[in-house]
Amino acid sequence: MRKLELLAPAKNLECGIAAIDCGADAVYIGATRFGARQAVGNSIEDIQELCRYAHKFGCKVYVTVNTIIYDNELDDTQQLLDELGKVGVDAILVQDMGLLKCQLPKGVALHASTQTDNRTAEKAAWLAEHGFERVVLARELTLDEISGIHKALPDTELEVFVHGALCVSYSGTCYASEYCFGRSANRGACAQFCRMKFDLLDAEGNTIEEDAHLLSLKDMCRIDSLERLADAGVTSFKIEGRLKDINYVRNVTAAYSRKLNEIIEKRKADFCRSSLGICDTEFTPNLKKTFNRGFTEYFLDGRRSNLASFYTPKAMGEFVGKVKEIRGNSFNVAGTATFANGDGLCFINGNNELEGFRINRAEGNRLFPLKMPRGLKRGMALYRNNDQAFERELNSDKSKRKLLVDLRLEATDKRLSLTASVEGMQCEANVSKDISLDLAKNPQSENIKRQLAKLGNTEFMAGEISVLPEEFKWFVPNSILSELRRECIEKLEKTLQDKNEDRLTEKAEKKYPNAKFSAYQLPYMYNIANKLAEKFYEEEGLKNIRPAFELMKPKSPLVMQCRYCLRYEIGQCKKRNDPARIIKDPLRIRLADGRTFRLEFDCVHCQMNIYAEE
Incomplete structure (x- = not known):
């Protein structure tokens, strides 16, 4: 039986706890520095608190140290590694191979970040040989490629992105932001070059596409392919979003957790979750109702078009209907959606631009905007990118993860003993009390079970409760039962904490002595x-x-390598489309400030390379 892990992002401690409560088996979070999201950092104290909470449920905490490091930062990096080792993190995500020369914390696993550009079995084997227990694969890989890597390295954990924003370049090989704006993606400061507007130019400088978001990909959504990914050998299913808010984390985590549970329910002999606990959210998750740019499975089943959203890099949300009638300061919507005051709607206007507005008042399907949008026309499609009712539902969610605990009360004439054990963990606690018990006038077992099941505001939920001997004949006051229950649960909590603080991860054995690093052209x-x-x-x-690159500052450099192909996206593939209609190379893209970038189409490797032009 193979354990499956749902890995959720944590912008901060609050998001991390919410992810665990909504069904994550593990969370990944940035520390004070050196994470690939420079905008979100967390104190060592918060990371320690997150570890304590996560470990109660057998969940894990991974910390991102996945940027390249400069010489003057090595001492600070070593200090951070030491601190992370002391607070109980389970793994560190790494990009910079220099960290392998640092003093790595004992018992903390190494995960090769997707920033290490993991496209092949050869690269994964090389990383495994250097002590990485897990490899985060490139988002661009197909299902067959993922399966092939697993077959070549069956003992190496494979982590795959299943949801969230997509980088158009292979991770770790994108230098566009650094080149254009002095903000390095490899240093966690990406300026989102790929979300900007470009003109597409032919070899003569004629405009093919104007003022479009040519490199802005839709968001990944693979919720319907989790079972296929599990069969392909994936260990961990990763949700992108360390910059996302807590409601995004709640909604997406709950949706994927439920889907994994459905898969496991029908295939109990094959899979199980990698953590413990009952996660019953008070809301029904809906992926369409939180931030998304439209969804794609990307290259999971091979190359396809319609991967990008040329009109906007922003979230459009779910389709809610078409404009039926416009009358003064209001309009009607044809559709079945219900609306609430404060909902955010948007549409693509006549200039192919996203235009948004807020609903001031909703009377059924007649909507009164705060300000009537100028570009709105009859027949236009409307999308809701802010659902007030759903957001209120998420905000009011008080769900807490619970561990199922079995309780066993045993009694003699002069002694009571209560044992609590956590299902799925080799962990139990026992308390006893010397007491003289009187014989009961009425059967007591059901009342005892009711009292012991009152676990209240703890991390536990009563599972099986047994009262021994079966012919229970004594009267036990409720106050005594409450005292035993409280002491036993407190002892169990302490036992769990001690057990988790003693967790150590064995270093992976070296199994691929002939593995070589991937050779790069530059x-x-x-x-x-x-x-x-x-x-x-x-x-x-x-x-x-x-x-x-950040230190070298090369001239006219290669700034991106992409499996996404702009030719393919616009129906200009040299292999697939009519040769008579193919626009000849070189094609270029041009920013609004006039800077141009040459597109090179490597049809042998089915790859688009983007070069800056001086």
């Missing part, structure tokens, strides 16, 4: 930004070592 793509990384690659036999 030396800066190894992302070597410090002396430890340089030493590491020297020992690996890399020749002609050069510094990272």
Whole structure:
């Protein structure tokens, strides 16, 4: 039986706890520095508190240290690693190979971040040989490619993104933000170059597409393919979104948790969850109702078009109907959706731009905007990107994760003993009390079970409750039962905490001695930004070592490698479409400020390379 893990993002401690309460088996979170989302950092104290909460349920906490590190930051990085080791984190996500030359914390697993550009079994084997227990695969891989990597490395955990924003470039090989704005994606400061507007130009400089978000991909959603991914060997199903708010985390985590439970329910012999606990949310999750740019499974089943959203990089939300009639300061919507005051709606106007507005008052399907949008016309499709009723439902959710605990009360004439054990964990607690008991006039077992089941505001929910001997003949005051229950649960909580603080992860054995690092066409793509990384690659036999892009500042560089192909997206694929209609190379994209980027189409590897032009 294989354990499946739902891995959710945590912007902060509050989001991390919410993710666990909504069904996550693990969460990933940034520390004070060196995470791939520079805007979100968390104190060591908050990470420690998150670990304590997570470990009660057998959940895990992974911390991102997945940027490239400069020489003057190595001491701070070592200090951070030491601190993370002391507070009980389960794994560290790494990009910079220089960290392998640091003093890594004992018992903390190493995960190779997607920033290490993990496209092949050869790369994954090389990482496993260097002590990485898990590899986060590139988002671009197909199901067959994922399965092939698992078959080649059956003992290496594979983590795959299943939901959230997509980077258009292979992670770790995107230098566009650094080149254009001095904000490095490999340093956690991406300026979202790919969400900007471009013109697409042919070889003569004629405009093919104007003022469009040519590189802005839709969001990934693979909720209907989780079972296929599990069969392909995926261990961990990752939700993107360390910048997302708590309601996004609640909704998406709950949706994927329910889906995994459905799969496990029908295939109990094959799969189980990697953590424990009952997660019953008070809301019904709906992926269409929280932030999304439209959904795609990306390349899971091979190359396809309609991956991008040229009109807008913003969230459009769910389709709610079409404009039926406009009258003065209001309009009617044809459709079955219900609306609430304060809902946010949007539409694509006549200039192919996203236009949004807020509903001031809703009277059935007649809507009164706060300000009537100028571009709204009869027949236009409407989308809701802010659902007030659903947001209120999420905000009011008080769901708490509970551990199922079995209770056993045993009695003799002069002694009571209560034992509590957590289902699925080798963990139990026992308390006893010397007491003289009187014989009962009436049967007591059912009352005893009712009293013991009152676990109130704890992390526990009563499972099986047994009262022994079966012919229970004594009267036990409710006050005594409450005292025993309270003491036993407190002892169980302490036992669980002690058990989790003693968790150690064994280092992975080296199994691929002949594995070699992937060779890149350009030396800066190894992302070597410090002396430890340089030493590491020297020992690996890399020749002609050069510094990272951020330090090298190359001229007219390759700034992106993409499996996404703009030719394919617009029906101009050289292999697939009519040769007579193909626009000849080179194609270029142009930013609003006039800077241009040459597109190179590598049809052998089915890859689009983007080069900056000076």
